[in-house]
Amino acid sequence: MESKASHELPQLPVGSKIWSEGDILRVQIAGTMDVAEMAVLNELSEAHFVEWGYVLLLVDATHTRSITPAARRLQSERLQHVLRPSYTTVFGANTTMRLLSNLVQRGLFLLTKRTYSLSFHKDEAESRAVLATQRTILQRQSGRLPI
Numbered sequence: 317m318e319s320k321a322s323h324e325l326p327q328l329p330v331g332s333k334i335w336s337e338g339d340i341l342r343v344q345i346a347g348t349m350d351v352a353e354m355a356v357l358n359e360l361s362e363a364h365f366v367e368w369g370y371v372l373l374l375v376d377a378t379h380t381r382s383i384t385p386a387a388r389r390l391q392s393e394r395l396q397h398v399l400r401p402s403y404t405t406v407f408g409a410n411t412t413m414r415l416l417s418n419l420v421q422r423g424l425f426l427l428t429k430r431t432y433s434l435s436f437h438k439d440e441a442e443s444r445a446v447l448a449t450q451r452t453i454l455q456r457q458s459g460r461l462p463i
Contacts, residue, residue: 328353331379334360339368340447344376354387358394361402369458371402372447376440378408383416395432401457403433403450405443 328334331346334357341364345353364371406417414436433450437443 328356336360336364337374339364339370339451340372340374342374342376344379346379348381349383349387351384351386351390354383354390358391361400362398365400365402369401369460370454371400372451372454373402373404374440374443374447375404375406376408377406377410377413380409380413382412388416399432401454403435403447403454405435405437405446407437407439407443409436 328345331344332349332353333342333344334353335342341360343357361371361373406413409417417434417436435446437446
């Protein structure tokens with residue numbers, strides 16, 4: 317489902333996309349993720365949470381080179397105040413992306429004593445398998461079990 321506010325969101329760089337596949341929010345960033353992309357991701361994640369009661373992120377980092385310090389700062393500041401029930405899987409990440417993600421997680425934990433669930437995988441199939449397991453856990457936590 318498309319976010320109601322998506323028509324107001326800034327354009328993403330060519331090759332970058334953020335879209336929904338049912339209760340999974342897909343992210344594909346080409347090149348460097350900057351503040352504009354992070355802001356779009358944050359807004360769509362919030363809309364996804366409102367709709368589903370949790371957020372499942374499937375990130376294809378195959379063509380992502382890095383995340384700017386300003387984008388990391390924006391995400392860190394948001395997570396200090398808003399930490400939704402969620403799970404993020406990332407596949408195709410290079411060593412730099414893994415290191416940056418781990419640094420952001422560690423910094424958030426040091427500041428807030430809270431963290432978010434994130435795992436790295438070799439491919440999309442492995443990522444989807446983990447999300448399928450996490451879906452059930454998050455649905456129970458949100459009280460939105462399927463019939």
